[in-house]
Amino acid sequence: MAGSRARWINVPLARVAMLCAVMLFVLLAHITLVQSFGSRVLDADPRNERTLILRYAHPRGDIRTYDGTTIATSRPTTGGPYRYQRVYPFGERYAAVTGHVSLRRATGVEQAQEAVLTGDDPRVKVRSMVSAGSGAGAHVRLTIRDRVQRAAHDGLAAAGVPGAAVAIHPATGAVLALASHPTYDPNALATFDRLRLALTSRRLRESPDRPLLNRALNRLYPLGATFKLVTAAAALASGEYTPTALVDAPPRLRLPGSSAYVRDTGCGSAHPTLVYAFQSPCDTAFAGIGLRLGHDLLRDQAEAFGFNAGVLRIPLAATGSRYPVTADRSQTALAAIGRYETLATPLMVAMLSAAVANDGVLMRPYLVEDVRLPDRSVVSRAAPAPYRTVMSPALARYLAAMMATTPRRGGTRSAAPGVRAAMTSVPLTEDHALVTAFAPAGAPEVAVGVVLERPGPQATAVTTIARSIIQAALS
Structure with a gap:
């Protein structure tokens, strides 16, 4: 009887034991899954204080300009759990x-080069441990020239828009140079x-000026x-035009299938x-050229420059x-x-002028010149490479000559004493003022793109900024 009762009691105990085992x-x-597969997610969580302490336990590598100006560095703190703080001298x-x-979070080059700056990049980690016995971060040298960047920043600030x-x-x-304002x-x-x-x-996120927006790259x-x-x-x-070919430039051009017109903004000649x-x-002249060439040809040329890429x-x-990938005739005229x-x-x-200045070959833009360890040994170095073949060298030379032609009704293509620039004319009646240019016209060393939003009477400042940047680049 006792054995039967014991067996009866052991049944639920066995079930409880089995449940506990499961x-x-x-x-x-x-726990195994978290440690094996979830650790990276936990480490990346900004709420993980241990990760943050480790992140600031060692100095990040410096960010420097091409000419050696330090624009981001780490300095020891005076107390607290974080040993180093990031400082931006300029x-x-x-x-x-x-x-x-x-x-x-991190943004800009700090984010794009996070692995090499912290020393987590395998190339940096191995070479750093071999040469210095530690996993120190590497220094990033940019292609930015301090004098050129200063000209761009100061010019935009002076324009005030x-x-x-x-x-x-x-x-x-x-x-x-790469500058955004505000x-x-x-x-x-x-x-x-x-x-x-x-x-x-x-405050920065909610500011109507949007200072966190990098207008140079993301607007x-x-x-x-x-x-x-x-x-x-x-x-x-297309072969249908030469620089000296006469084109139609009526006072106004009616858009096909529409009651709207493109109006001449001051061409001064009907042909x-x-x-x-x-x-x-001459808006009517180029709208008419767009109608004659057709959408497909214009789109192909735009994509050759890098549009829609x-x-x-x-x-x-x-x-x-x-x-626009598709467009009717009226839209094609406007797109032109x-x-x-x-x-x-x-x-x-800026890339528009760079392609013309380099005989029709657009080089891939890059911002990082090299990555070096603290002992100055090079981990990686930039290798300039073609991005797109935009046009033939002969066509590029035609366009360069057209950009370098001095406007007949006043104006100048001079960027600095003795230096001739090639640039597009600046629209003064639109919401934004833009200019693309390169210099010197005969042996290009710099291509520039400048945009001002709703500048009003300050529209002409766009060429002033472009000239200042060119002068700084050539000095």
Whole structure:
């Protein structure tokens, strides 16, 4: 009787034991999964204080300009759990390039080169441990020239309206300057004071000026008259036009299938040559050229320049510039003069001139010149490479000559004493003012793109900024 009762009692005990065993197995399996597969997610969680302490336990590598100016570095703190703090000696001037490192996130070059700056990149880690016996971060040297960046930043600040400027070396694709205005001070976001960080982040995010927006890379603008560089390239490539060919430039051009008109903004001649129409505000002439060439030919030429190619990494991510994939005849006429859905970043505005300046070959833009360990040994170095063949050398020389032609009704193509620049004319009646240029006209060393948003009477400042950047690049 006792044995039967014991067997009866052991049945639920066995079930409880089995349940406990299953639960223990599930718990161990879950812990194994978390440790094996979830550790990276947990480490990346900004709420993980241990990860943050480790992140600031060692100095990050410096970010420097091509000429050696340190624009981001780490300095020891005076106390607290974090041993090193990120410092930006020139703050606002380089914010569009460096970005910032905060307790929450990283942006700009700080984010794009995170692995090499922290020493987590396998190439940096191995070479650093072999040469120095530690996993120190590497220094990143950019292609940016301090004098050129200063000219771009100061010029935009003096204009007093939102805008951006980019300078590129046409033969290599090296980015010499990249500035956005309004800007912000990265030091304000590098604080370890969480309340102050939250308030500063909110203020910058909610500001109507959008200082955190990198306009040079991530803001799309209607190109307006600047796009006639692409339309002129398509016209010359078609074989139907030469620089001296006469084109129709009526006072107004009715858009097909519409009651709307494109109006002449001051061409001054009903039948100018193509080169005269190019260096003057002849909207009706280029709208008519677009109608004659057709949408497909214009789209092909725009895509040869890099439109519709998607995101371009330099290594910062640049928003892709856009040209309409489909369009009716009326839309084609508008697209040919940079209206309708034709949109580009200031980086692309500079790339237009860079392609012409380099005999029709557009080099891939890049921002990082090399990565070096603290002992100055090189981990990696940039290798300039072609991005696109935009046009033939002969066609590029035609366009270069057209860009270098001095406007007949006043104006100048001089960038500096004794230096002749090649540039597009500047639209003064549109919402935005844009210019693309390169210099010297005969032996290009710099290509520039400058955009000002709704400048009003300050529209002519766009050429002043471009000239200042060119002068700084050539000095």
